[in-house]
Amino acid sequence: MSVWDDVVGQAAAVDVLRAATLSPEAMTHAWLITGPPGSGRSNAARAFAAALQCEAGGCGHCQACTTSLAGTHADVTVVATEKVTISIEEVRDLIGLAQRTPSQGRWRVIVLEDADRMVERTSNVLLKAIEEPPPRTVWLLCAPSPQDVVVTIRSRCRGVALRIPPVADVVALLVSRDGVDPEVADVAARAAQSHIGLARRLARDPQARERRARTLNLAATIRGVGDAVLAAGDLVEVATAESKAATEDRDAAEKAALLHTLGAEGGQTLPPSLRAQVRQLEDEQKRRATRAQRDVLDRSLTDLLSFYRDVLVVQLGADVALVNAAQEADVRRVAAEGRAEQTIRRMDAIGEARTRLAGNVAPLLAMEAMAVALRPQG
Numbered sequence: 464m465s466v467w468d469d470v471v472g473q474a475a476a477v478d479v480l481r482a483a484t485l486s487p488e489a490m491t492h493a494w495l496i497t498g499p500p501g502s503g504r505s506n507a508a509r510a511f512a513a514a515l516q517c518e519a520g521g522c523g524h525c526q527a528c529t530t531s532l533a534g535t536h537a538d539v540t541v542v543a544t545e546k547v548t549i550s551i552e553e554v555r556d557l558i559g560l561a562q563r564t565p566s567q568g569r570w571r572v573i574v575l576e577d578a579d580r581m582v583e584r585t586s587n588v589l590l591k592a593i594e595e596p597p598p599r600t601v602w603l604l605c606a607p608s609p610q611d612v613v614v615t616i617r618s619r620c621r622g623v624a625l626r627i628p629p630v631a632d633v634v635a636l637l638v639s640r641d642g643v644d645p646e647v648a649d650v651a652a653r654a655a656q657s658h659i660g661l662a663r664r665l666a667r668d669p670q671a672r673e674r675r676a677r678t679l680n681l682a683a684t685i686r687g688v689g690d691a692v693l694a695a696g697d698l699v700e701v702a703t704a705e706s707k708a709a710t711e712d713r714d715a716a717e718k719a720a721l722l723h724t725l726g727a728e729g730g731q732t733l734p735p736s737l738r739a740q741v742r743q744l745e746d747e748q749k750r751r752a753t754r755a756q757r758d759v760l761d762r763s764l765t766d767l768l769s770f771y772r773d774v775l776v777v778q779l780g781a782d783v784a785l786v787n788a789a790q791e792a793d794v795r796r797v798a799a800e801g802r803a804e805q806t807i808r809r810m811d812a813i814g815e816a817r818t819r820l821a822g823n824v825a826p827l828l829a830m831e832a833m834a835v836a837l838r839p840q841g
């Protein structure tokens with residue numbers, strides 16, 4: 464057993480990271496770990512942090528390994544944001560932390576999971592810190608691709624690229640680590656297109672499977688403009704409900720904690736100076752909810768895209784496995800009803816909707832335009 468066991472399907476990247484933990488001359492103080500969503504960037508970063516702290520290079524069972532992996536090691540700081548951008552203050556705090564020598568571990572490791580979410584000014588502040596780090600400090604930046612961080616930072620970091628893990632590796636992980644039935648694991652890994660987190664959720668959460676099936680069903684049921692508008696509303700509604708379920712409890716707990724800190728439980732009226740703090744928290748929570756809703760919608764669109772990809776596979780007679788094995792009947796029916804050109808146009812419409820969503824177009828508008836383009840034409 465080792466800390467690298469859960470870094471699935473990434474043999475090349477693991478070789479590089481492992482070599483760095485074993486020989487000082489292969490070590491670098493700033494790393495940029497890149498890979499598509501779900502490829503396991505944060506997993507790889509945590510495993511690397513553990514291997515750096517472990518006396519045995521990442522045995523997987525000592526105190527240093529287990530606490531590093533669990534995120535409780537005193538000298539390993541993991542920053543993951545759900546906000547749209549990481550603030551300059553947050554980065555300044557991290558830089559302060561980076562100056563301190565490790566309290567008990569061998570290194571001070573700072574993992575910045577969303578290094579792509581910094582405005583340029585913030586990146587420049589960070590740049591100065593990673594240019595001349597203290598001898599025992601290691602920065603691990605994660606981003607979807609090298610192009611997502613400013614070139615000055617990119618050029619100071621050693622890059623490690625993760626790939627989309629093969630389906631078989633994801634299945635093996637779900638079976639061995641999560642005890643999922645192999646058949647369920649296989650369907651989930653294919654449906655999630657090897658996105659590890661998604662695959663795990665689909666494999667373990669029947670509701671998540673049902674939501675996904677509902678999204679895919681839309682593709683098969685849109686016949687006219689009326690259906691399309693309804694389907695768009697449905698997509699947005701499901702996304703809102705799901706993101707709300709995910710953020711609600713946390714929002715309430717955060718607010719209660721803040722009121723407690725301010726000494727204002729039990730609904731007394733707050734003095735204006737404190738009200739501003741509560742408002743700030745509420746604004747932040749609202750932004751987080753907006754982002755969660757957009758993330759869920761984007762995932763639904765990826766699901767829809769996979770449906771039409773399957774339709775196209777059937778229309779072209781390509782000899783590859785369907786992503787949505789469970790929806791094979793619908794896939795075949797839609798394939799028989801249209802031509803490949805139309806399928807490609809539909810996929811373009813979904814891609815367009817994703818772009819518009821990322822560009823802050825109102826979700827319902829983006830979904831309606833897309834759904835109308837999905838209906839059978841001519």
Ligand SMILES: [Zn+2]
Pocket residue numbers: 517518519520521522523524525526527528529
């Ligand atoms: Zn260990």
